[in-house]
Amino acid sequence: MTFKELNIAPPILKAIEEKGYLIPTPIQEKAIPAALNKNDILGCAQTGTGKTASFAIPVIQHLLTDQETGKSRGIKALILTPTRELALQISECINDYACHTRIRHGVIFGGVNQRAQVDMLRKGTDILVATPGRLLDLMNQGYVHLDQVRYFVLDEADRMLDMGFIHDIRRVLAKLPENKQTLFFSATVPDTIVSLANSLLKNPVRISITPQSPVVETVEQFVYYIEKEEKGHLLISLLRKAENQSVLIFSRTKHNADRIVRSLSKAGIGSQAIHGNKSQTARQLALGNFKSGKTRVMVATDIAARGIDINELPLVINYDLPDIPETYVHRIGRTGRAGNTGIALTFCSREERKLMNSIQKLTGKKLCRAELSV
Structure with a gap:
């Protein structure tokens, strides 16, 4: 239908x-x-x-x-x-x-x-x-x-x-x-x-509606326990290592999505933001650029990301943890589609530990702790 x-x-x-x-x-x-x-x-x-x-x-x-x-x-x-x-x-x-x-x-x-x-x-x-x-x-x-x-x-x-x-x-x-x-x-x-x-x-x-299994089997999940102030440095380091990959970054707020784009631009990494304050034309253009590979890095809020459906998206980064655990499952489900495998990296600050515990409780899976190498 x-x-x-x-x-x-x-x-x-x-x-x-x-x-x-x-x-x-x-x-x-x-x-x-x-x-x-x-x-x-x-x-x-x-x-x-x-x-x-x-x-x-x-x-x-x-x-x-x-x-x-x-x-x-x-x-x-x-x-x-x-x-x-x-x-x-x-x-x-x-x-x-x-x-x-x-x-x-x-x-x-x-x-x-x-x-x-x-x-x-x-x-x-x-x-x-x-x-x-x-x-x-x-x-x-x-x-x-x-x-x-x-x-x-x-x-x-x-x-x-x-x-x-x-x-x-x-x-x-x-x-x-x-x-x-x-x-x-x-x-x-x-x-x-x-x-x-x-x-x-x-x-x-x-x-x-019976919920689908919350564990996304085709996605490898890792968490970085890091101070809030260090998230920007870690993101830049990871994006430089993944220089040929398309990357979708999730931000909790529109303001932070724009701030991340500005920060990446200063580091010489091109990206675009997609969120509710952008015009429909701007959103469609950014989405088209991302799907075609013209833009390698997309920064999105949860609502705006609903239109992003790309089969071969290898990496999702949760810059901020979502307030609702189910949203995490929805986010990481953007990768690992159509028989492909994917990686989801999550940045967790001290203030977000309770949110991380809720996510692990929902998924029934303890996320692997990633080693910092900024």
Whole structure:
């Protein structure tokens, strides 16, 4: 099945095709038609399975239809997620798929000054991506009103509960209209999640995607335990040794991706960055250069790297560890494809040791410690 066969609206389909996506993931294939049919959904799927598009695409398409029928202004879709990082990733995804529409979206989360977020809300937004704490803060201050919400997404529900957000979630739910579509996603479905889902959903379509084995057998994995300040020197040393190889480097943030490119340029190593702040044209050009071999080194954030699919990619470097262990598996899966072998190198600073432990627990594999030779 292709995205075209899922009856996706032309402006969204155009954005998908520009990304180079042709075939939906298993959860997208099941969830998108059900969501477009206005069914509630209970989806069980790990991060990295493509579930963000499973709810983002139908929500955008519903809003396109609503605009055509002249329905009221105000926040029409609310997407609730546990962390700032996930909120930003979802916002980038919506930006990608809604780029050929007039649908407005915004993201709010704590830990930063609220002024810019308040300004965005005052201008108006159709889709609001939010973390629970900041959402409730701005609701209490009168900046957010949820009475016109028609589409509600609760993402990473089990993680929400683990982080103690259950009371915040119930306070938000109390402010939502009863007549709405609810899309509920969780990596696991313990009794607490079942209870919450039963109170939220009406005759839901149940979708469960069994995660693939997290151990990528064709990829050799090594870790460098190194101070944060030394990562740049190690990267330059490794790239000089791998001078004829294509290398994909993962950065946790857009800012750091750009900084890595500048650092490599000073060392005489050409590279390009691909992330959400780059225009679509710039991303496609960079991706084309990398696939053709014109650019040997690509620095990418996790969201932007979704369009990178190269069978003969010998080396992936995790400059920063991801916040979510499953993302590590998704990253290293960029190498070792189509019967080829690959190498994944990970830089782990003292601050990232807990993240490394989580990754090793998920994969059931202790990464080989690489010797430093900078």
